[in-house]
Amino acid sequence: MNYQTFEPQTNLRSLIKCYWALEVPAETNPQKQRIVPDGCMEMIFILGDDIRRYTSENEFLIQPRAIVVGQITEPFVIQPTGYVNCFAVRFYPYGFANFISSPLKELENKETPITELFDEEKAKELEQQIIRATNNEQRIERIEAFLIDKFNEKGTIDQVVKTTIDALISTKGSTQIGTILKEELSKRRQLERKFSKQVGLSPKQLGKVIRLQAALKMLLNENPEKLTQIAYESEYYDQAHFIKDFKDFTGINPKEFLSDEEMRLSSVFYLNE
Template sequence: MSSLITEYMPCESLRPFVELFWEGSFNANASGQISMQLIPNGCLELIIHLNDLHCNLQKDNSWSQTPDYMIIGMFTQPYEVRFENHVKVFAIRFKPEAIYNVFGVPASKLKERYEDMSMVLGSSFRDFSHRLREEKSVGGMIRNTEKYLLKCLLENKIDLNYVNSAADLIRNTKGIKIEDLPNRLYISQRQLEREFKDKVGISPKHYLRITRINEVLRMLSANRPIDLTSVAYHCGYFDQAHFIKDFKRITGIKPTIYIRERRQIIANPGLAHYSQK
């Protein structure tokens, strides 16, 4: 197995901001370079490398080894990642609108790119990351991370607002229509569009496409017979052509090809939870 990912839920106080924590092991056998496609999941990933062996990503049209502590911003198209060695990481998956609440950095500043998070946040984040790498257990890493994030929230004092509410409605309401959001949030369409793009980096409609397709991916990953028409309908699609167009736009391939080739794809569906409603 070339990759193994284990997910952990955050404490209750962090759930408005953090989707989950995860621990990942990639190219465990170090059997030459492995290339995989990552599908956008509508989240921002803060990656802490646990050793000195890192993956490689493209930036400014060239390949380079990623930094020790990086933030992968909001991607809207699939992108490639390469593993030349055994790479181990601990990661925080943020809801895209919530990175602003936690760190005061809008997701729009990180769209379609990754950055060295120690350069974005400075010495206090580097100190936290160094301590995290010294932890011997995942439980210890999670406890330290929760303590650090709660401290950031307390220091930034940025309250949840209508952008958080709009993103949450998109994620959790099956069949939501973007034009209905302003009335539900008592705000104008123009103001919602402007603030959503500023905080999240994309429009509410584009974000809805990503969350719907990720709910599709979640259902396709379940160990049960696959009926694409039923899956599409469950995730808010009432037109098969529209579903296939959105699926290819987000994943880069058709649903049937994805099902056949998903071992070469990293899809960590996040955010939409229609099945819980």
């Protein structure tokens, strides 16, 4: 498995967390992989063989070749059909709203072809440019030109949303929304509406995802037996609260995560954050 990340090269650095590329040789019996929520939306180009996304235990759809994956609140179960070759843009939680006018809540827990979100002709042209590119540097150049054009059309980041997200990230999801708003609870409903449109999750949901991210990184890098300590350092109420949130977002408990082959890809993503 070859997973690489790349930094944005232009003034899109405030909106794009990174670009990433993934290559995995074809396997005889490829396993399903569960992708864990991370609070970020992604634009993904599938350059290798088809990838299935399971909608139930036995039912699946073939993912389109150029998609935007909205915010996910549960594991996204995928399975390669052969050689995996993907290139993608990972946006900050407040990033993707700057490129489209549709409410991001409408994209939750699914993949949407880019032709449905952008001008169809330009979206198809971008897809072909990404396919024809001979390396990731060229792909970054093409996608940045496309996104800069879209950013100029749409506007700028909502500062209230950005400030709230920055506070959640800096405190690993543990800050109370009332504290961020300096107890001006009358603004909570307005903030909820903005988050639904511009992030695709509520502030509370995003905080839970960010806190899970912090706990996952500790779990991957420290002694997995110290669940109580990880729960405490991640500011969960107790170990039971940590395990409940963990199972809600991953489908399994923390101890199973490290040995579950279906979590191999999510582990690679988190270790390289």
